Amino acid sequence: MSSFSRSVDLLHRAMDASTLRYQVSANNLANAEVPNFKRTSISFESELKRAIESERNSKDAFQMITTHEGHIQSEGFQDYHDVEPRRVTDYYTTSKANGNNVDAEQEAMDILKTQLNYQLLTQMQAFEFSQVKIAMQK
Numbered sequence: 001m002s003s004f005s006r007s008v009d010l011l012h013r014a015m016d017a018s019t020l021r022y023q024v025s026a027n028n029l030a031n032a033e034v035p036n037f038k039r040t041s042i043s044f045e046s047e048l049k050r051a052i053e054s055e056r057n058s059k060d061a062f063q064m065i066t067t068h069e070g071h072i073q074s075e076g077f078q079d080y081h082d083v084e085p086r087r088v089t090d091y092y093t094t095s096k097a098n099g100n101n102v103d104a105e106q107e108a109m110d111i112l113k114t115q116l117n118y119q120l121l122t123q124m125q126a127f128e129f130s131q132v133k134i135a136m137q138k
Contacts, residue, residue, distance in 0.1 A: 004132060010048075010080070011125045017044040017085040018118040024087065025114060029107040036099035039107075044085040051080040 021042040031037040055078070093101045 004128060007128055008125065011121055011128070013048070013080075013083075014045075015118060015121045015125070017042060018114055018121060020085050020087075022111060022114045022118070025107050025110045028102050029104060029111065032100065032102040032104040032107065033098075034100060037102060038089050038091055038100075039102045040087050040089045042085050043088050044083070047083045047086070048080055051078040051083050054078040055080065 021044075024040050024042055028039045090101055095101045095103060
Protein backbone atom coordinates (compact mmCIF):
# COMPACT_ATOMS: atom_id res chain seq x y z
CA MET A 1 0.00 0.00 0.00
CA SER A 2 1.39 3.39 -0.94
CA SER A 3 1.99 6.05 1.66
CA PHE A 4 -0.66 8.23 -0.01
CA SER A 5 -3.42 5.64 0.18
CA ARG A 6 -2.42 4.70 3.73
CA SER A 7 -2.47 8.36 4.82
CA VAL A 8 -5.84 8.98 3.20
CA ASP A 9 -7.25 5.81 4.76
CA LEU A 10 -6.00 6.78 8.23
CA LEU A 11 -7.39 10.30 7.83
CA HIS A 12 -10.73 8.87 6.69
CA ARG A 13 -10.88 6.57 9.72
CA ALA A 14 -10.00 9.45 12.07
CA MET A 15 -12.74 11.59 10.50
CA ASP A 16 -15.27 8.78 10.98
CA ALA A 17 -14.23 8.49 14.64
CA SER A 18 -14.57 12.27 15.05
CA THR A 19 -18.07 12.17 13.57
CA LEU A 20 -19.09 9.42 15.98
CA ARG A 21 -17.44 11.30 18.87
CA TYR A 22 -19.46 14.41 17.96
CA GLN A 23 -22.71 12.42 17.91
CA VAL A 24 -21.95 10.79 21.27
CA SER A 25 -21.04 14.12 22.90
CA ALA A 26 -24.20 15.74 21.52
CA ASN A 27 -26.23 12.85 22.93
CA ASN A 28 -24.51 13.26 26.30
CA LEU A 29 -25.25 16.97 26.29
CA ALA A 30 -28.88 16.41 25.33
CA ASN A 31 -29.28 14.01 28.27
CA ALA A 32 -27.38 16.10 30.82
CA GLU A 33 -30.43 16.38 33.11
CA VAL A 34 -31.94 12.92 32.63
CA PRO A 35 -31.87 10.95 35.92
CA ASN A 36 -29.44 8.01 35.99
CA PHE A 37 -28.10 8.73 32.48
CA LYS A 38 -24.45 7.71 32.11
CA ARG A 39 -22.13 9.50 29.74
CA THR A 40 -20.53 7.68 26.83
CA SER A 41 -17.19 8.38 25.20
CA ILE A 42 -15.34 7.04 22.17
CA SER A 43 -12.13 5.04 22.32
CA PHE A 44 -10.24 4.92 19.03
CA GLU A 45 -6.89 6.68 18.84
CA SER A 46 -5.12 4.58 21.48
CA GLU A 47 -6.23 1.33 19.80
CA LEU A 48 -5.15 2.64 16.39
CA LYS A 49 -1.77 3.63 17.80
CA ARG A 50 -1.35 0.16 19.33
CA ALA A 51 -2.18 -1.48 15.99
CA ILE A 52 0.27 0.69 14.05
CA GLU A 53 3.01 0.02 16.62
CA SER A 54 2.32 -3.72 16.48
CA GLU A 55 2.74 -3.58 12.71
CA ARG A 56 6.06 -1.82 13.08
CA ASN A 57 7.29 -4.15 15.85
CA SER A 58 6.15 -7.38 14.16
CA LYS A 59 8.62 -7.06 11.30
CA ASP A 60 11.57 -8.11 13.46
CA ALA A 61 9.74 -9.81 16.30
CA PHE A 62 9.72 -13.47 17.21
CA GLN A 63 6.43 -15.07 16.12
CA MET A 64 5.02 -17.63 18.55
CA ILE A 65 2.92 -20.34 16.92
CA THR A 66 0.11 -21.98 18.90
CA THR A 67 -1.32 -25.38 18.07
CA HIS A 68 -4.29 -25.35 20.42
CA GLU A 69 -6.83 -22.64 21.29
CA GLY A 70 -6.03 -23.16 25.00
CA HIS A 71 -2.44 -22.04 24.49
CA ILE A 72 -1.34 -18.55 25.38
CA GLN A 73 -1.79 -16.33 22.35
CA SER A 74 0.99 -13.95 21.43
CA GLU A 75 0.22 -10.34 20.79
CA GLY A 76 1.54 -10.26 17.28
CA PHE A 77 0.56 -8.18 14.34
CA GLN A 78 -2.74 -6.32 14.53
CA ASP A 79 -3.96 -4.80 11.28
CA TYR A 80 -5.05 -1.20 11.70
CA HIS A 81 -7.95 -1.87 9.30
CA ASP A 82 -9.53 -4.00 12.03
CA VAL A 83 -9.59 -1.14 14.55
CA GLU A 84 -13.02 0.41 14.95
CA PRO A 85 -14.19 3.25 17.23
CA ARG A 86 -15.67 1.83 20.42
CA ARG A 87 -18.34 3.38 22.62
CA VAL A 88 -17.41 3.30 26.30
CA THR A 89 -20.07 4.02 28.93
CA ASP A 90 -18.92 5.35 32.30
CA TYR A 91 -20.95 3.50 34.92
CA TYR A 92 -18.55 4.20 37.78
CA THR A 93 -18.91 7.93 38.36
CA THR A 94 -21.85 10.02 39.48
CA SER A 95 -21.55 13.80 39.58
CA LYS A 96 -25.16 14.71 40.38
CA ALA A 97 -27.62 13.66 43.06
CA ASN A 98 -29.93 12.15 40.41
CA GLY A 99 -27.29 9.60 39.33
CA ASN A 100 -26.36 11.44 36.13
CA ASN A 101 -22.64 11.86 35.43
CA VAL A 102 -22.73 14.30 32.48
CA ASP A 103 -20.96 17.62 32.95
CA ALA A 104 -22.63 19.91 30.40
CA GLU A 105 -19.69 22.34 30.26
CA GLN A 106 -17.21 19.54 29.65
CA GLU A 107 -19.41 18.06 26.92
CA ALA A 108 -19.70 21.46 25.23
CA MET A 109 -15.90 21.77 25.32
CA ASP A 110 -15.56 18.23 23.93
CA ILE A 111 -17.89 19.13 21.06
CA LEU A 112 -15.83 22.23 20.26
CA LYS A 113 -12.60 20.21 20.42
CA THR A 114 -14.08 17.55 18.14
CA GLN A 115 -15.18 20.17 15.61
CA LEU A 116 -11.71 21.71 15.54
CA ASN A 117 -10.11 18.28 15.24
CA TYR A 118 -12.39 17.40 12.31
CA GLN A 119 -11.55 20.68 10.61
CA LEU A 120 -7.84 19.92 10.99
CA LEU A 121 -8.33 16.42 9.57
CA THR A 122 -10.13 17.80 6.51
CA GLN A 123 -7.29 20.27 5.95
CA MET A 124 -4.75 17.45 6.20
CA GLN A 125 -6.71 15.40 3.68
CA ALA A 126 -6.95 18.39 1.32
CA PHE A 127 -3.17 18.78 1.61
CA GLU A 128 -2.64 15.10 0.70
CA PHE A 129 -4.74 15.50 -2.45
CA SER A 130 -3.09 18.80 -3.34
CA GLN A 131 0.28 17.02 -3.27
CA VAL A 132 -1.02 14.44 -5.74
CA LYS A 133 -2.42 17.19 -7.95
CA ILE A 134 0.96 18.95 -7.97
CA ALA A 135 2.74 15.70 -8.83
CA MET A 136 0.34 15.00 -11.69
CA GLN A 137 0.84 18.45 -13.19
CA LYS A 138 4.57 17.91 -13.58
